Amino acid sequence: MDNYENSLDSVFHALADPTRRAVIERLSQKASTISELAEPFNMALPSFMKHIGVLEKSGLIDSKKVGRVRTCEIKPEALSATQTWLDEQRALWEGRTDRLAEYVENLTKEEQSK
Amino acid sequence: MDNYENSLDSVFHALADPTRRAVIERLSQKASTISELAEPFNMALPSFMKHIGVLEKSGLIDSKKVGRVRTCEIKPEALSATQTWLDEQRALWEGRTDRLAEYVENLTKEEQSK
DNA sequence: TCTATAGTTAGCTATATGGATAACTATGAA
DNA sequence: TTCATAGTTATCCATATAGCTAACTATAGA
Numbered sequence: 001m002d003n004y005e006n007s008l009d010s011v012f013h014a015l016a017d018p019t020r021r022a023v024i025e026r027l028s029q030k031a032s033t034i035s036e037l038a039e040p041f042n043m044a045l046p047s048f049m050k051h052i053g054v055l056e057k058s059g060l061i062d063s064k065k066v067g068r069v070r071t072c073e074i075k076p077e078a079l080s081a082t083q084t085w086l087d088e089q090r091a092l093w094e095g096r097t098d099r100l101a102e103y104v105e106n107l108t109k110e111e112q113s114k
Numbered sequence: 115m116d117n118y119e120n121s122l123d124s125v126f127h128a129l130a131d132p133t134r135r136a137v138i139e140r141l142s143q144k145a146s147t148i149s150e151l152a153e154p155f156n157m158a159l160p161s162f163m164k165h166i167g168v169l170e171k172s173g174l175i176d177s178k179k180v181g182r183v184r185t186c187e188i189k190p191e192a193l194s195a196t197q198t199w200l201d202e203q204r205a206l207w208e209g210r211t212d213r214l215a216e217y218v219e220n221l222t223k224e225e226q227s228k
Numbered sequence: 229t230c231t232a233t234a235g236t237t238a239g240c241t242a243t244a245t246g247g248a249t250a251a252c253t254a255t256g257a258a
Numbered sequence: 259t260t261c262a263t264a265g266t267t268a269t270c271c272a273t274a275t276a277g278c279t280a281a282c283t284a285t286a287g288a
Contacts, residue, residue, distance in 0.1 A: 012130035028206035068234045068285045092142035182255045
């Protein structure tokens with residue numbers, strides 16, 4: 001199994017592309033075949049397949065081929081790793097004693113930039 | 115302001131690098147100068163500065179220079195965008211009627227791969 | 229058995245990324 | 259006013275990424 005850091009690298013990288021996020025959005029709703037997933041994209045199939053490969057290597061999706069049809073499904077556990085990391089950062093930030101002062105300062109800046 | 119999709123692209127991309135995540139972890143605890151942030155990394159300063167640039171363009175951090183010292187601080191709002199997206203995917207997945215069956219299937223697979 | 233369907237494999241290209249060094253600017257301190 | 263500190267700018271390089279086309283394999287259906 002990959003270590004936690006490597007997995008964060010590959011999961012965040014996989015999510016940094018709109019095509020791949022759209023695939024995840026589809027697969028969050030239902031398992032789908034390669035053709036079904038590729039259909040909305042104006043992209044050659046081998047190009048699309050690279051995105052599927054990136055998602056699969058990151059652990060965000062899983063796929064199996066039955067006959068000539070490959071079906072993909074999401075693996076929600078992989079999303080959890082990123083959520084955990086993000087929650088940790090937020091917890092650190094929220095635990096800071098200087099948080100309120102900073103937050104007010106940010107609000108002031110936003111107000112000024114309007 | 116960039117649109118939501120572009121911002122997800124750049125925020126996820128920014129987080130897909132261990133150096134940049136380490137910077138975020140530090141800044142979640144306290145605002146710090148460039149030198150302080152760069153110190154733990156065995157990397158030339160201009161290389162490190164590129165990471166700071168990526169984080170700043172993504173909106174994850176902010177910086178201002180006073181005298182010759184540049185101080186960076188985290189902007190936790192930018193983390194929220196990714197958390198929102200991830201929560202949405204999880205909600206979709208959790209709302210599925212076939213969820214339980216899939217979950218059991220995954221558990222079975224994990225069991226087999228032990 | 230022929231043919232269409234559903235992917236796959238093998239290359240090619242342009243651009244982006246993550247690193248480096250060298251040389252520079254600007255500021256604080258002695 | 260000289261010197262060290264803290265970044266910055268300009269260039270360069272190797273590798274990774276995201277796209278393409280062409281040609282292929284394997285299977286379902288007529």
